[in-house]
Amino acid sequence: MSKYKSIGGKYKGIEIYKKLSGAISYYIRYKDLENKTKREKVGESPTMTKTKALEILRQKQSELNTLRRHLHSGDINNYLLERSRASDSLRLTINDLAVMYLKDKANTKDFPSTKSRYHIHIESEKISNKPIMLITNEDIKKFIQNKKDTYSVRNGMQRKRDRKGKWLETKSEYESRQNKLTNTTINAIYGLMITIVNHGTQEEYYIGRNPFHSKFRLPTDNIKLKYLSDEETSLFLRQLKWQSESFEIIDKYVYLIGLLAVTTGARMRTILYLRAGDVDLDNGVIHLCNFKVNEQWYESAIATDEIRELLQKFSKGRGPNDHLFVSNRTGKQIYRYPRVMNKILELTVNWHRQEENRMTLRDLRNSLASNLARKGISLSHIAKVLNHKSIASTARYAQLGSEVAIEAIRDYAKRLNV
Known part of the structure; x- marks a missing residue:
């Protein structure tokens, strides 16, 4: 006589086994894909009941029926692969997907900056180690708020220590020399997280929802009002020239x-991507690559004879595809401005400016456009200089163009004879 007893009735396929201790073990019986009868233990009383066992049996039978249909249609391997990926997706985190994303993007031109942004701002965050399936809106809000309270190390200036490692300044003094992350920077960090998850979905590393939505992006003010005066620009460039000539081995490129x-x-x-072949000395132009618009190429004039001489100097002996600005240590292209340029900008320009008006090296681009707008150059011409895809991007500088109109009104008023 079998020790397993079938309950029967609507519980057909459910068997029980009574132990000497009085506990009851529940089993389910079903036909596998090879049509062989299988018995599987699903639990013991009191946690397991015949009703729960019946639910497990029905779920098992449903899975087997699905497998039989895919087996019959010939795509069983794809189906099993999708099931495996779906199971893995329950445990995948942003850091897991980031490994695959960075591996696939290793040969792209913006890989160094992307990798740096990930390691500095994303990798060590709690949200990055939480399964993506479980990330909530509240988690995202906390992450963004944390970034809003984060200080960036400005101009490579670290917290000062003495030779024994003792702090020479308090944390508040150190933070007073730093800037909090801007909304634009935070949006870029958040955008990278969206991209990582979307890449995982596209490459089928991850199957599931993307909890990161554009609605969490922070508002940004695109109006550009900061610019270098002619005196500040001259002082900044003179100091760069002195640095370049005094430390030719280390900083020979900074002036150019x-x-x-x-x-x-x-x-x-x-x-920094500029190559020897991109410099056309005969026609006095430089071929530049706009990486933001599908690597679109455009031309810019060689503005002075001094720039021409320096370009000729650093192009000499290089092949057309050799980069002009390379690391002294590795001989490969550099991807960031040398730190000394930040320090010189601090000493020559920012030392007398209020916190909100401090300039960065990235603002040099805006400074040129702002000064052109102040001189009365039309936005369409400024757009060509900056290689803007849309004139709407250049409209950020329109506010500065009003200075020209004000001067014209004053000149007109002086000529009036009342």
Whole structure:
């Protein structure tokens, strides 16, 4: 006589086994894909009941029926793969997907900055180690608020220590020298998280919802009112020139980089990507790559003879595809402005400015556009200089153009004879 007893009736397929202790073990019986009868233990009383056991049996039978349909249609392997991925997706975190994302993007031109942004701002956050399926709106709000309260290390200035490692300044003194992350920077960090999850979905590493929505992006003020005066620009460039000539082994490029930033209005990545073949000395133009618009190329004039001489100097002996600005240590292209440029900007420009009016090296591009607008140059011409895809992007500088109109009104009023 079998020790397993079938309950029967509507509980057909459910068997019980009574132990000497009085506990009851519940089993389910079903036919597998090979049509063989299988018995599987699902639990013991009092936690398991015949009703719960019946639910488990029905779920098992439903899965087997689905497998039989896919087996019959010939796509069983794809079905099992999708089931496996769906199961893994329950445990995947942003850090898990970031590993695959960075691996797939390793050969792209913006990989160094993307990798740096991920490691500095995302990797160590709590939300990055939480299963994506379980991330809530509240988690995202806390993450963004945390970034709003985060200080960035400005101009490479670290908290000061003595030789024994003792702090020479308090944390509040150190933070007073720093800036909090701007809304634009926070949006870029948040956008990278969206991209990582979307990439995982696209490449089928992750199957599930993307909890990150654009509605959490912070508002940004795109009106550009900060610019360098002519005196500040001259002082900044003179100090760069002295640095470049005094420390030719380490900082030989900084003066030319500063000149190009001030006179072309190109972005940092565009300037540092410059190759010997992109310099056309005969026609007096530089071919620049706009990486924000599908790597679109455009031209900018070589503004002075000094820039021409420096370009010729650093292009000499290089092949057409060799980068002009390379690391002294590795011989490879550099991807960020040398830190000394930030320090010089602090000493020559920002030392007398209020916190909200401090300039960054990224503002050199805006400074050129702002000064052109103040001189009365039309927005369409400024758009060509900056290689803006839409004139709407250049409209940020329109507010400064009103100075020209004000001067014209004053001149007109002086000529009136009342």
